[in-house]
Amino acid sequence: MILTVEHVTSYEYDAPMRAAVQSLRLFPARFDGQRVIRWAVAVEGGTRGGSFRDGAGDKVEGWSVRGPVSAVTITVSGQVDTADTAGVLRGHRETVSPLAYLRETTATWQSAEIRDLAHEAAGEATDGLDRAHRLSSAVAEAIAYRPGATTAHTTAAEALAQGEGVCQDHAHALIACARSLGLPARYVSGYLHARDDGEPHEAAHAWAEIWVETIGWIGFDPANRCCPDARFIRLGSGLDAREAAPIRGVALGEGAERLDVSVALEAVQQ
Template sequence: MILSVFHETRYSYDAPMRGAVQSLRLFPSRFDGQQVIEWEVSVDNGVRGGRFRDGAGDQVEGWSVRGPLSEVVVRVSGRVATEDLAGVLRGHREQILPAAYLRPTLPTHPDPGLRELANGEAAGGADALDRAHRLAEAVAEAIAYRPGVTHAHTTAAEALALGEGVCQDHAHALIACARLLDMPARYVSGYLLATEDGTPHEAAHAWAEIHVQGLGWVGFDAANGCCPDARYLRLGSGADARDAAPIRGVALGPGSERLDVTVAVEQAQQ
């Protein structure tokens, strides 16, 4: 499948800012399931800085914008050929050991509710892969998909107590539960092809990866009840949503910020 992506992120300020600096993780991951045909990342009136590949195998690029400025606009466009690998991240080169993803973070910090969820039926799986699937199913049943009820700083424990949330909440909850069972887990950011069957999801999407002995990293999208397939485009990973954020940065000045995001993911012609 060939996925066509257009992604625009616009930061607007109500007072002139002196400048902005950003770190972008907006480049498709290199692994057997993805082949970049064309891909362009740009920042309006920005100056491109250094580019490097971090220990997790993600490409990161720095940008700066000189002021005075009233907005910063980041644009992404391109086409990527994807293949269904049943969620297995095959052929991905990275240097960070899986054990590094066992440490809890603030959004994934376990509470009694998460411990009960992790130690329920999911803990009785026949093997590690079965336990991972059971965990994903348990999270999907415990947290209903409902946009607008949580926010960027909602923790896994809070989403579980609420019983509702979005893909970020499902991913954080699954990561927290997997780590409680000594299974390394991490947060993945990317895109998901829009469907016409009413399946709820955001085009700018997120899911979890759990490290399974013998297989390596395997993706689980509890929000949609499946493993990532050819409809998914992987960008990068981290210990949680903040760590894996596609855009991180700071603007210098007194203005308050407003964020507008437009994402379109379509299936292109072969």
């Protein structure tokens, strides 16, 4: 499937800022399931800095904007050819050991309820792939998808306690469950063209990857009860949403910030 992406992120400040610095993880991952046809990232009025691939194989690029800054606009446009690999991340080059993804973070803190859910879902399963699928299904059942039900700072434990959340919460909860059973897991940011039933979906999306011995990293999307397929574009990964964020930055000054995001994803060829 060939997917076209138009993604615009705008930061506006009610008082001019002295400068702004951005670290962008907005580049499609390189693996067997996707091939970049064209891709461009630009920051209006900004200066492109250095770029590198981190230990997880994700490209990171720095930008800076000199003040006075009243707004920062980041534009992404491109086309990606995607294929269904049943969620398996084949051909992706990285140097970080999967064991690094057993580390707990605030967002993925393993509460007693998280651990109970994981152990109940895993049951007597000894096969890693089976356990991962069971965990994903359990999280989907335990947390109803409800846009606006949580915030960017909601933890996996909090989302599970209230029984509703968004894709970020599903990913955090699945990661916490997997790690509680000794399965390395990580957060993935990217785009999704449509839901499995064909209904439109919020294009900016997130899911989780779990390390299964003998297979490798496998993606699971509890929010849509599936593994990533040709409708997904994978960008970057991290221990949680904060670490895998497509855009991280800082503005120097005292002005209040307002954020606006527009993402359009279109399939141009089947």
